[in-house]
Amino acid sequence: MVDFYDELAYETNPFPETHPGNLATLGRLFGIPTAAPQQCRVLELGSATGGNLIPMAWHLPHSEFVGVELSAAQVAIGQRIVAPLPLHNIRLEVGDILELDPAALGQFDYIIAHGVYSWVPPVVREKILAVTRECLTPHGLAYISYNLLPGWRMRGSLRDLLLHATRDVTGAAAKYHAAIAALERLQHALVGAEADSQRYVQKEITYLLGSHPSYLLHEYLAGENNAFLFSEFLDDVQRHELQYVCETDLHTLFDTTLSGAAQAALGDIEDPSQHEQWMDFVRMRAFRKSVLCRADVTLERAVDVDVFTEFFYSADLRLKGKANLSNTKPVAFLTPDNTELTVTHPLSKAALLYLQEVHPYTPDFTELYTHAAERVREAGGKQFANARNELVSEWFSLYSYRAVYGHLHPCLLKPEWSERPEASVLARLQAAEGWQSVASIRHQALSLDDFSSELLQALDGTRTVSELIQLAQTSGKGSEKEIAANVKHLLNVFARHGLLI
Numbered sequence: 171m172v173d174f175y176d177e178l179a180y181e182t183n184p185f186p187e188t189h190p191g192n193l194a195t196l197g198r199l200f201g202i203p204t205a206a207p208q209q210c211r212v213l214e215l216g217s218a219t220g221g222n223l224i225p226m227a228w229h230l231p232h233s234e235f236v237g238v239e240l241s242a243a244q245v246a247i248g249q250r251i252v253a254p255l256p257l258h259n260i261r262l263e264v265g266d267i268l269e270l271d272p273a274a275l276g277q278f279d280y281i282i283a284h285g286v287y288s289w290v291p292p293v294v295r296e297k298i299l300a301v302t303r304e305c306l307t308p309h310g311l312a313y314i315s316y317n318l319l320p321g322w323r324m325r326g327s328l329r330d331l332l333l334h335a336t337r338d339v340t341g342a343a344a345k346y347h348a349a350i351a352a353l354e355r356l357q358h359a360l361v362g363a364e365a366d367s368q369r370y371v372q373k374e375i376t377y378l379l380g381s382h383p384s385y386l387l388h389e390y391l392a393g394e395n396n397a398f399l400f401s402e403f404l405d406d407v408q409r410h411e412l413q414y415v416c417e418t419d420l421h422t423l424f425d426t427t428l429s430g431a432a433q434a435a436l437g438d439i440e441d442p443s444q445h446e447q448w449m450d451f452v453r454m455r456a457f458r459k460s461v462l463c464r465a466d467v468t469l470e471r472a473v474d475v476d477v478f479t480e481f482f483y484s485a486d487l488r489l490k491g492k493a494n495l496s497n498t499k500p501v502a503f504l505t506p507d508n509t510e511l512t513v514t515h516p517l518s519k520a521a522l523l524y525l526q527e528v529h530p531y532t533p534d535f536t537e538l539y540t541h542a543a544e545r546v547r548e549a550g551g552k553q554f555a556n557a558r559n560e561l562v563s564e565w566f567s568l569y570s571y572r573a574v575y576g577h578l579h580p581c582l583l584k585p586e587w588s589e590r591p592e593a594s595v596l597a598r599l600q601a602a603e604g605w606q607s608v609a610s611i612r613h614q615a616l617s618l619d620d621f622s623s624e625l626l627q628a629l630d631g632t633r634t635v636s637e638l639i640q641l642a643q644t645s646g647k648g649s650e651k652e653i654a655a656n657v658k659h660l661l662n663v664f665a666r667h668g669l670l671i
């Protein structure tokens with residue numbers, strides 16, 4: 171079977187979980203003196219077009235980044251972005267993981283393999299772990315994501331169908347069209363179906379029909395797609411003298427996120443790895459994003475709260491409705507993709523409101539607490555204002571769900587734009603190259619449509635806001651007033667995402 175990376179580049183986005191800033195804080199919680207993201211070395215295996223690595227290199231100019239990727243066509247796309255930029259801290263190289271010489275690569279504080287481990291044959295998986303062990307600095311961290319059993323078996327049923335339906339078709343585009351036709355046929359056939367398994371397939375089909383072609387091709391039609399039990403992964407990791415630290419989705423480590431019945435049923439499993447394995451069985455988990463370190467590192471298994479309260483914080487959330495800061499009535503905040511998060515304590519509500527106002531600026535925990543307490547007092551919630559420990563506890567829960575982000579170093583940017591707004595050269599260049607998303611300062615993918623892409627490209631610091639609005643009138647849809655409002659809205663969005671300088 172073939173893969174299609176040269177024919178259809180993988181849509182590589184920034185993955186916030188893989189960012190050294192995120193890995194650094196996770197490691198600190200478990201007692202590892204991780205390297206400062208501002209001054210570190212990062213290796214990405216299977217870096218595709220560099221969509222993950224290039225923005226990291228841009229925002230961390232004193233750190234060094236190396237990407238290794240088999241597909242020359244994908245590397246060329248990334249190099250086209252890097253070449254005109256004053257970026258001297260990144261190398262995107264064509265190479266085969268199998269051929270890597272760890273001694274020549276040197277040591278790295280962070281090693282990333284996102285979307286690679288399950289999609290390569292066993293010999294390459296072995297090499298990924300060997301390179302990880304040999305190239306990690308003593309307190310370095312590695313991030314490896316992979317498809318997981320038992321959950322992936324359910325998705326695998328659609329892979330079986332698509333491999334079958336496209337077995338005689340050659341070429342990426344033709345395979346994609348045959349796959350879509352097969353999905354649509356099954357979708358029509360399942361109208362009105364009531365069995366649980368059929369409902370599951372209906373949902374998956376809807377998701378796949380809305381996904382980017384590269385996802386369908388590379389995930390469902392790839393030559394290799396292997397899933398493992400967590401315990402199998404751990405055996406392999408240990409054989410390579412590495413150890414498991416945690417998941418980037420930290421909340422999944424805690425059985426308090428399971429039902430009471432599940433907690434009771436798993437309650438007598440003492441071995442932590444077995445317990446985590448059983449939680450996968452309960453959740454029917456299909457994917458993991460695991461963080462590893464060298465086996466000789468001493469880990470603090472209980473999360474250190476004092477370390478947690480030394481971080482700086484950010485959150486990209488919007489309040490839904492109104493927040494009363496004098497009672498514990500639940501209040502919902504919305505993530506950028508409109509997922510609802512509920513908080514109850516007045517201090518947490520006030521702290522999130524503060525982060526909403528100042529994003530992307532990052533106060534430290536003390537500033538956050540002091541500000542929240544004052545706000546709660548002013549709102550008539552005096553009896554809640556001193557409950558720092560309760561804020562710590564709800565805040566940790568929000569952090570573990572990745573609703574708030576912790577940072578080792580502050581970001582002092584305020585969400586403002588100047589008289590003649592100017593976007594970073596990287597963002598303008600990515601937009602000009604037709605990339606469908608750019609990375610925010612928090613390393614999140616910010617999707618661009620034609621209108622926002624054109625506006626971003628025009629933000630070279632020479633045009634006033636009125637001139638930008640005039641320019642947008644020539645291509646934008648809607649009334650003059652709507653276009654002007656849209657330009658201002660987008661400038662706010664760009665500023666909040668740290669794209670303006």
Ligand SMILES: C[S@@+](CC[C@H](N)C(=O)[O-])C[C@H]1O[C@@H](n2cnc3c(N)ncnc32)[C@H](O)[C@@H]1O
Pocket residue numbers: 175180181182183215216217218238239240241244265266267268283284285286289290294388
């Ligand atoms: C599913 S894509 C993931 C790309 C990217 N890391 C992401 O998550 O968006 C897997 C990538 O690994 C690359 N790859 C596969 N085998 C490789 C090997 N032996 N050496 C280097 N890269 C490899 C593929 O070319 C492809 O770009």
